[in-house]
Amino acid sequence: MKNNMIFTSNGIVGTNFPEDFIKKNISQKNIIIVDNGTYDTSNYNKRDENVKQFYKYSAKKVDLITLNQNNIEEILNYDICYVMGGSIANLVTLVHTTNIKEVLIKFLEKGIYMGESSGSIILDENVEWYFNLKRGTKPKYDVTFDNYNGLGFINQHIYPHYNKENSIEKEKILDYKEEVLTLNDGDYIVLWKKTRPITIYVISREMP
Numbered sequence: 001m002k003n004n005m006i007f008t009s010n011g012i013v014g015t016n017f018p019e020d021f022i023k024k025n026i027s028q029k030n031i032i033i034v035d036n037g038t039y040d041t042s043n044y045n046k047r048d049e050n051v052k053q054f055y056k057y058s059a060k061k062v063d064l065i066t067l068n069q070n071n072i073e074e075i076l077n078y079d080i081c082y083v084m085g086g087s088i089a090n091l092v093t094l095v096h097t098t099n100i101k102e103v104l105i106k107f108l109e110k111g112i113y114m115g116e117s118s119g120s121i122i123l124d125e126n127v128e129w130y131f132n133l134k135r136g137t138k139p140k141y142d143v144t145f146d147n148y149n150g151l152g153f154i155n156q157h158i159y160p161h162y163n164k165e166n167s168i169e170k171e172k173i174l175d176y177k178e179e180v181l182t183l184n185d186g187d188y189i190v191l192w193k194k195t196r197p198i199t200i201y202v203i204s205r206e207m208p
Contacts, residue, residue, distance in 0.1 A: 006025070017188065028059070032077075082115075085115075125150060
């Protein structure tokens with residue numbers, strides 16, 4: 001299976017993608033930007049920046065879309081599904097209220113999933129760990145759910161913006177009862193070896 005999951009911390013605008021990566025994975029591609037995660041967050045006003053950046057990288061077509069059960073299969077019409085961050089709670093709600101997982105299973109047979117911050121976290125089987133680490137810091141992390149199931153495409157906890165945390169928070173992350181993979185702004189990870197059930201065996205900040 002090809003390289004088709006890319007995890008970023010601060011997304012297409014702030015990630016240091018090399019030119020050959022851009023040419024191979026972004027240039028002349030049709031891209032859907034999913035903005036569900038941005039609602040009621042500061043990321044909402046950054047949506048157009050992402051559109052412009054993809055066009056700067058010579059994307060063929062870029063559409064900004066809020067997904068719901070009625071338009072979820074629009075994902076299948078694109079080469080890249082870019083899921084913006086902002087609120088992990090918003091993305092948990094998207095998973096719980098649509099069949100996005102089933103659609104993405106089809107999409108990933110040919111397309112590339114690119115996650116920005118929460119868009120990377122939500123690929124995990126369960127994201128309660130992230131709420132456990134962040135509760136009490138902002139109201140958006142105090143939301144509760146009957147379950148915290150994510151998309152379930154990986155079994156790895158990915159923590160974005162690690163470089164922005166203070167020493168106390170960093171220690172809390174590193175001492176968490178479950179293993180957490182930290183991701184700094186500007187860096188990215190490409191999933192390039194997979195089995196079923198999908199498990200990260202090899203992760204790389206560079207294309208293999």
